[in-house]
Amino acid sequence: MSKKLFIETLGCAMNSRDSEHMIAALREKEGYETTDDLKSADLILINTCSVREKPVAKLFSELGVFNKKRKEGAKIGVCGCTASHLGEEIIKKAPYVSFVLGARNVSKITEVLHKDRAVEVDINYDESEFAFDEFRTSPYKAYINISIGCDKSCTYCIVPKTRGDEISIPTELILREAKRAADGGAKELFLLGQNVNNYGRRFSGEHEKVNFTELLRRLSKIEGIERIRFTSPHPFHMDDEFIEEFAKNPKICKSMHMPLQSGSSKVLSDMKRGYTKEWFLNRVEKLRSVSPDVSISTDIIVAFPGESDEDFEDTLDVMRKVRFDQIFSFKYSPRPETEAEHYTNVVDEDVASQRLTTLQNLHTEILDEKNKTHLGKIYRVYFEDLNQDYYVSGRSDNNIVIKVKGSDELLGEFRDVKITQIGRTILSGEVVG
Ligand code: SAH
Ligand code: SF4
């Protein structure tokens, strides 16, 4: 009988892909199968996120629950970004944890499994040449890491401390992985990295220097691949060449994530983001001039230390000008080992909450107005998920989530869908072709 693995994945898409890599290694080398039933698991893994304080605080209470519920002899491993930044401390606080495995060290999962209290958290460890075993949660959409780590030093962000320096994965490995996914039936690729459009600046060995635009060109030639998405591009690296390739390459989905963080040039400078409000707006203008139907999503942090009412007003101003299609917004959360951790000009908690609400309310208004314009329109949808009540959902090229009544026969298929009903996050429609 196979051994059972229960894995909980928090954080971003890179963590999800790391979990897939660990599942693959544990299946191939150790004979594990995944389970949703914690109590029957022989191995419990939690792949953690450290980007904000709250999930980190919750880790130990969650570990306590795992410890109580696990079957006798089951091992518990803590992986991911909080593993990288807390290391040993996790085992000190929770001695029943069998091993701690950092975000940069996932390839060592089968090694640490057999050691007692192993802590592998070296952020200089280089996995860029490592070809992982194959496992994908979805056969329709293939997530592929194109770089690891991050070379920026945004003053609020812990990621460079948990994932280390940025290294691009060799182009031939990415192409091979993409071809394998296409052969397995995936029609969509989702490229992952903290700064995808900085791809090619640094490889760990001797490799052909390929930049992100060229990587996109090569991937789009793979037979069977019809759509390519990616996250996150950095506004600083959005040069004209990249934007023009984005617009003219029909395989690249017309949906761009442009993480703004703040609309105030002063706050952006304090955050060390490397661009100004004007540069950001200029890039949006350029993008829309060559790709008029593009949808734009963003990340925003409110109440960064020193953010005044005027600074926040600049963020609202960018929001009104750009009218983002989707936002991920957060209150600033001080993180250890970051520059901003030591800033003393903190924004009052009530003001921070108020700003977050104001921002989110403004976005809801924008979204409601935008959504009305979709009614009656026809979108080409790639179906990926089977939901309850016989609904199948997928995304339009420009990233609108659309559901129709249907069965699993639609999964992995493209159809034209006419929008018949508007919801805030999901639109409903009927297949017309
Ligand atoms: N590399 C990506 C971001 C990865 S982290 C980029 O540069 O855009 C994902 C998001 O978490 C960030 O875009 C930011 O909005 C948010 N974030 C990061 N650190 C944070 C902090 N200390 N407090 C609040 N939000 C934070
Ligand atoms: Fe963090 Fe900035 Fe790197 Fe993004 S670019 S991961 S926000 S340091």
Ligand code: F3S
């Ligand atoms: Fe979280 Fe690490 Fe991703 S901190 S957002 S899991 S890079």
